[in-house]
Amino acid sequence: MQNLKDQVEVALERIRTGLRVDGGDVQLVDIEDGIVKVKLQGSCAGCPFSQMTLKNFIEKELKKAVPEIKGVASVQ
Numbered sequence: 001m002q003n004l005k006d007q008v009e010v011a012l013e014r015i016r017t018g019l020r021v022d023g024g025d026v027q028l029v030d031i032e033d034g035i036v037k038v039k040l041q042g043s044c045a046g047c048p049f050s051q052m053t054l055k056n057f058i059e060k061e062l063k064k065a066v067p068e069i070k071g072v073a074s075v076q
Contacts, residue, residue, distance in 0.1 A: 004031060004066065004068060005028070005031060007065070007066045008028060008031060008036055008062065008066055008069070009028060010065070011061060011062050011065035011066055012026060012028055012038075012058075012062070014061070014065070015057070015058055015061050015062070018057065019042075019044060019053075020042075022043055022044075023042050023043035024040065024041065024042040024043045024044030024045075024047070024053075025040075025041040025042045025044065026038050026039070026040055026041065026044065026058060027039045027041055029075050030075075033070070034068060034069055034070035034071070035069075035070055035071050035072070035073055036062055036069055036071070036072045036073070037072075037073050037074075037075045038054075038058065038072060038073070038074060038075070039074070039075055039076070040053075040054070040074055050074070051074070054072055054074050055072070058072050059071060059072035
């Protein structure tokens with residue numbers, strides 16, 4: 001069985017496909033107490049909709065793929 005970090009990385013790889021279409025990307029920084037800390041990259045980094053993308057797309061998909069995840073936070 002995969003550990004939590006590996007499960008999150010697998011899920012993020014699927015999410016990246018959608019982000020890369022618009023020139024964006026996401027990098028896993030850390031997982032702490034069920035909160036996945038990510039860094040938005042590329043066009044996602046400065047996008048005014050980045051928080052919406054973070055909550056409505058990245059967090060939603062991660063929670064679906066890895067039920068142990070409580071939330072997602074963006075870090076610089």
